[in-house]
Amino acid sequence: MSPEAAARERPRLTATPDNAGVDAAVAAARRVVAALLHTGGNSAAEMQDVAARLDAVADHLEQHAPPMADRMVDMWAGEGVTRHDPVTGPENAIAPPLALAGRDDGAIEGTTVLGLPYQGPPGFVHGGVSALLLDHTLGVANHWAGPSGMTAELTLRYHRTTPLFQPLTVTARQVSVDGRKIRTEGTITAGGEICVSAAGLFIAKQVPRPQ
Numbered sequence: 284m285s286p287e288a289a290a291r292e293r294p295r296l297t298a299t300p301d302n303a304g305v306d307a308a309v310a311a312a313r314r315v316v317a318a319l320l321h322t323g324g325n326s327a328a329e330m331q332d333v334a335a336r337l338d339a340v341a342d343h344l345e346q347h348a349p350p351m352a353d354r355m356v357d358m359w360a361g362e363g364v365t366r367h368d369p370v371t372g373p374e375n376a377i378a379p380p381l382a383l384a385g386r387d388d389g390a391i392e393g394t395t396v397l398g399l400p401y402q403g404p405p406g407f408v409h410g411g412v413s414a415l416l417l418d419h420t421l422g423v424a425n426h427w428a429g430p431s432g433m434t435a436e437l438t439l440r441y442h443r444t445t446p447l448f449q450p451l452t453v454t455a456r457q458v459s460v461d462g463r464k465i466r467t468e469g470t471i472t473a474g475g476e477i478c479v480s481a482a483g484l485f486i487a488k489q490v491p492r493p494q
């Protein structure tokens with residue numbers, strides 16, 4: 284089987300974006316966030332007018348939103364993958380998003396490209412953003428492998444700068460389970476080189492879902 288065919292066969296651990304509805308609106312919102320940062324303060328665009336139009340969109344959405352408690356129940360319904368999280372969620376405009384899939388060897392993997400909204404040093408990814416991607420990916424790796432829990436400790440090593448605008452591969456695997464203590468490791472690589480590695484201690488505990 285070709286690597287491309289193998290990748291297509293891998294079980295997806297993240298929600299597939301729909302081409303309509305809120306996912307499409309969120310994809311547009313991601314474009315707006317990136318375009319605002321790309322445009323900057325010296326552009327000829329009429330920013331007061333842009334702000335008014337964006338506020339009108341936000342007013343419209345808020346007028347049609349359910350009570351927060353209902354929405355919390357809704358977003359945590361079902362036992363499948365989440366649609367709202369800040370790393371993979373197709374309903375979350377701050378998610379890059381990263382699409383994760385299980386590998387035959389028990390690890391999980393996903394690829395994404397990060398742009399200006401995620402910048403730390405000039406031209407490179409913010410270290411806190413790398414931590415966000417790895418924390419979440421380690422958490423999903425635990426779901427994929429078996430016992431899962433909450434992050435108690437996350438240790439990161441930044442080996443080299445992580446580039447913007449280039450494909451990044453994020454991987455993680457559960458390495459041990461000792462009672463409630465779950466240890467998980469992962470990396471972010473670019474062009475085959477490790478940029479960031481992470482080791483996490485997770486404690487088996489689940490916060491109850493809103494009902």
Ligand SMILES: CCCCC/C=C\C/C=C\C/C=C\C/C=C/CCCC(=O)SCCNC(=O)CCNC(=O)[C@H](O)C(C)(C)COP(=O)(O)OP(=O)(O)OC[C@H]1O[C@@H](n2cnc3c(N)ncnc32)[C@H](O)[C@@H]1OP(=O)(O)O
Pocket residue numbers: 362363364365368418419420421422423426432433434435436463464484486488
């Ligand atoms: C986000 C979605 C989650 C659910 C999704 C479900 C389905 C969707 C499927 C796929 C997608 C899902 C997954 C995604 C994943 C998420 C990744 C993000 C994860 C997070 O974003 S999560 C938020 C950040 N995280 C916290 O907000 C934790 C705050 N914290 C606490 O809630 C407690 O602190 C806790 C629970 C950690 C422990 O509390 P506790 O009372 O249950 O346990 P206790 O203290 O008894 O410790 C038991 C033994 O662990 C040792 N131990 C404890 N802590 C330690 C530490 N820090 N260092 C070293 N050892 C430690 C003790 O020393 C003892 O060891 P011993 O037994 O040997 O004495």
